[in-house]
Amino acid sequence: MSFGQGKERIQVLKGVDLQIFKGEVLALVGESGSGKSVTSLMAMQLITNGLENMDSGEIWYAHAGDRIALHELTESQMQTFRAKELAMIFQEPMTALNPSMTCGAQVCEVIQHHLNLSKSENRARCIDLFDAVELPEPDRIYNSFPHQLSGGQKQRVMIAMALSCNPKVLIADEPTTALDVTVQKEVLGLIKSLQQKHQMGCLFISHDLELVREVADHIAVMQNGVIVECKPANELFAEPTHPYTKALLACRPAMHKNLKTLATVSDVLDNPSFNIEDFYAQNELNIKQVDDKHQELYTKTPILELDALSKVYQDSGFFRKSNDIVALNKVTMSLYKGESLGIVGESGSGKSTLGKCIIQLENQSSGSIKFYGDSVKKLLELDALAFRKAIQMVFQDPASALNPRLKVGVALVEVMRVHSIGISNKERRQKAKELLSNVGLKPEHYYRFPHEFSGGQKQRIGIARALALEPKIIICDESVSALDVSVQAQILNLLNELKETYSLSYLFISHDLGIVKHFCDRVIVLNQGEIEESILAQDLLTNSKSAYTKRLINSLPGITSLP
Numbered sequence: 001m002s003f004g005q006g007k008e009r010i011q012v013l014k015g016v017d018l019q020i021f022k023g024e025v026l027a028l029v030g031e032s033g034s035g036k037s038v039t040s041l042m043a044m045q046l047i048t049n050g051l052e053n054m055d056s057g058e059i060w061y062a063h064a065g066d067r068i069a070l071h072e073l074t075e076s077q078m079q080t081f082r083a084k085e086l087a088m089i090f091q092e093p094m095t096a097l098n099p100s101m102t103c104g105a106q107v108c109e110v111i112q113h114h115l116n117l118s119k120s121e122n123r124a125r126c127i128d129l130f131d132a133v134e135l136p137e138p139d140r141i142y143n144s145f146p147h148q149l150s151g152g153q154k155q156r157v158m159i160a161m162a163l164s165c166n167p168k169v170l171i172a173d174e175p176t177t178a179l180d181v182t183v184q185k186e187v188l189g190l191i192k193s194l195q196q197k198h199q200m201g202c203l204f205i206s207h208d209l210e211l212v213r214e215v216a217d218h219i220a221v222m223q224n225g226v227i228v229e230c231k232p233a234n235e236l237f238a239e240p241t242h243p244y245t246k247a248l249l250a251c252r253p254a255m256h257k258n259l260k261t262l263a264t265v266s267d268v269l270d271n272p273s274f275n276i277e278d279f280y281a282q283n284e285l286n287i288k289q290v291d292d293k294h295q296e297l298y299t300k301t302p303i304l305e306l307d308a309l310s311k312v313y314q315d316s317g318f319f320r321k322s323n324d325i326v327a328l329n330k331v332t333m334s335l336y337k338g339e340s341l342g343i344v345g346e347s348g349s350g351k352s353t354l355g356k357c358i359i360q361l362e363n364q365s366s367g368s369i370k371f372y373g374d375s376v377k378k379l380l381e382l383d384a385l386a387f388r389k390a391i392q393m394v395f396q397d398p399a400s401a402l403n404p405r406l407k408v409g410v411a412l413v414e415v416m417r418v419h420s421i422g423i424s425n426k427e428r429r430q431k432a433k434e435l436l437s438n439v440g441l442k443p444e445h446y447y448r449f450p451h452e453f454s455g456g457q458k459q460r461i462g463i464a465r466a467l468a469l470e471p472k473i474i475i476c477d478e479s480v481s482a483l484d485v486s487v488q489a490q491i492l493n494l495l496n497e498l499k500e501t502y503s504l505s506y507l508f509i510s511h512d513l514g515i516v517k518h519f520c521d522r523v524i525v526l527n528q529g530e531i532e533e534s535i536l537a538q539d540l541l542t543n544s545k546s547a548y549t550k551r552l553i554n555s556l557p558g559i560t561s562l563p
Helices: 036-043 075-079 103-115 119-132 138-142 151-162 180-198 233-238 243-251 267-268 275-281 288-295 351-358 378-391 406-417 426-438 443-447 453-466 485-502 515-517 539-542 548-552
Strands: 025-029 060-063 065-068 086-089 171-173 201-206 218-223 226-232 302-311 327-334 340-344 365-369 389-394 471-477 505-510 521-526 530-536
Touching: 025 036, 025 485, 036 171, 036 201, 065 505, 065 515, 086 151, 086 443, 103 119, 103 138, 103 151, 103 530, 119 138, 119 151, 151 180, 171 180, 180 201, 180 548, 218 233, 218 243, 226 233, 243 267, 243 275, 267 327, 302 351, 327 351, 327 453, 327 530, 340 351, 340 515, 351 471, 378 389, 406 426, 406 443, 406 453, 426 443, 426 453, 453 471, 485 505, 485 515, 505 515, 515 521, 515 539, 521 539, 521 548, 530 548, 539 548
Parallel strands: 025 201, 025 218, 086 171, 171 201, 340 505, 340 521, 389 471, 471 505
Antiparallel strands: 060 065, 218 226, 302 327, 302 365, 521 530
16 A cells, blocks of 8 residues: 655555454554554545555455455445444544534434434433443533543543444554553453453554553564564564564563663664563663662752642632642652652643643642742742743643744754854754754754654654753653654653753653653652652562552553552
8 A cells, every 4th residue: 555646655555464353352563654553544444545545455344244345345335334344443532532522422423323223212322332331420421522531531432432333343543542551451451341242353553562462362563564473462472583573572661670771673673683681681770770879869959849739720610619629739749960750640640730830831829849949939030031941841742842833943943042042043053953963863854844753753852942951850741651662762762861961850750650660760659639659660569558559550561460
């Protein structure tokens, strides 16, 4: 399959052969851009002019004892197969759901189109579906709009919609990527149980091999539009044969080891003799090295101190009683020079609010924030630009954090000009190109727009923009959560290198304890706006006292349950 015209035509799928059987889960795994989602969209015939883009090949579906060539169907014919025979759960429920319609209305629309039930029967089926996917208060969810639900609840609505017409094949495209670990585990378990109950064939798409290990019967690994390896899940993990499969397995942080750096895909592919155990031996820090580092860190004076920090969002209306939301409740913590401090917790625990309060994108309701011993409020009054320069933030979604109308270099020069860094635009342009090189990009990328970069490259640009101001602290708010495992490894290695080069301190906000344990020196666990536990990262698996922390750890793929 190819996109484009003439000399610019690019082949994105190359001889892909896949089979999905009744009651089987086939996982399709690979990096961003490998062709996973295109494969699923072609199966559903959701790509405009899909037949024109197909260079060769066929898509067959077994139906009523016959074989249907889906690639030969017209759009109107294909509509009779979607939802009733083949259904899809999309990666991002917020964009897949219509924000102007209630959740119940959207599911009922699908049911009405295919099953032609009465209005009362339609509503009853929708409520039953919401109950089946374990949504709380199905009647309330029925009348709720998407923005009124959490990420996990929106994903469950999408699952209910996909199951509404009892499909024979379910395609799940990265259904848990942006969810926290506990919700991710619940959604995975839900999809697996419903798939087994209805004996559906399932194509489960992900970039994370450890994640699909828990749900897949067979795993197909895709690289650059080619299936490089396909075998039963147990066999693939026990004895991966293709270097790319080995590379994906090597990229994930090892929970039971303290590593200086993570392996990347290029480390494995560029070295035919690569051995993961040898890599661990060369990069593992011993306990004495870790203890010495902490001794050096925590004998210093903190550079950032929070004392009894609280944030309350007032939620009041004309026709209902005020219902204030306590996002942070008397949070007290410190950050030291050269430290990487992890902030973890489920969605809604207050992690992002904490970061926004520190940089004063949100004003705290009570409590104090001190930077080098001085009140942040006072610093903002005396010299707001100096404070903004000292503490920078790398946001979760780099696409929305970058101005699509500005070339990357212009965006970097702009922040330097505002903060009077450099004596001329020529000097700033030169520094911008050096920053791009420092984060693993090329100087010529200066002249490109954000849409010309991958997700990992855009995140590197966000890091370069933060570094442009030579800050003392960088707050990383879920800055690697939406990236595939290979790009995650590259970004984490980069952040560690930059910490040494620029003497940085990090406040690393994440819901992924595996990444936090690898990257951070110390971890603070937030639960409903309060500190549940503060613990050294090296002790996270062995010495956690909080039941809540243990629940987060047990939700990680590949972790044996803690007592």
